[in-house]
Amino acid sequence: MIATPDDYAWFSYERFPELAEAYCFTYVHGRTPEQLVVRLGGRPEDFTPMTLEELIETRHRNSYDTAFLGATTIGDWVFIVEPNGGLGTDEEIITSLSAGTRLVSHFRDVEGVECFYWSEDGELRFCFIADEGYSEEVPDEVVEIMQRIDADYRHLYPSDGPAFLLAEHLTGITLTPELLEGSTYLCGIIPEPR
Incomplete structure (x- = not known):
């Protein structure tokens, strides 16, 4: 069965009001949460296991000038959740974390x-930025799915489904509300992201 944006309609303001408004989801293959924390300049011993609800509540109590995140393992991937964060949009951080993976x-x-x-x-x-389009050339690995998104879902913003479809295509992970809510995250502040 081919996934569609409708399969991700659960990620809404009604179900996840604090998260759907502002979030960053990052998937990194072949690492552990602890390895990611170290690569970002944090210390795993300063991080605490939390539920998604605790992660969101703690984020709201911390300064928005800090990088607060939660990381969990999904198969061979580390999944990072940042409520109202954006480490996964910093091209220097992205390219550094993707070295070898x-x-x-x-x-x-x-x-x-x-x-x-x-x-x-x-x-x-x-790179796909809403209202700006995508990077100059669409790699072969995502041509088919981008054609489908362009043909059938052009009117949708990425968070309304297309970004989830692309992530699923490239990671093999179908994010579900049960997976998001049922995971335990290693959570803490990255003092000075690098």
């Missing part, structure tokens, strides 16, 4: 800016 991220901020990134082995392979 694959990274996929998508983002929405409170002003409605939305984007999608795919980086592989330190190189930005594809």
Whole structure:
């Protein structure tokens, strides 16, 4: 069965009001949450296991000038959730974290800016920014799905489904509300992202 944006209609303001308004989801292949924290300049011993609800509540109590995130393992991937965060949109961080592996991220901020990134082995392979379009050349790996998105879902913003479809295509992970809510995240502040 081929996924459609409707399969991700659950990611809504009604179900996830604090998260759907402003989020960044980042997937990194072949790493552990602890390895990602270290690569970002944090110390795993300063991080605490939390539920999604605790992650969101704690984020709201912290300064928005800090990078607060939660990371969990899904299969061979680390899945990072940033309520109202954006490490997964910083091209320097993205390319650094993707060295020797694959990274996929998508983002929405409170002003409605939305984007999608795919980086592989330190190189930005594809970028899709709502209202601006995509990077110059669409790689073969995503041509078919981008044609489908363009033909059938052009009117949708990335967070209304297309970004989830691209992430699923590139990671093999079908994000579900049960997976998002049922995971335990290693959570904390990255003092000075690098």
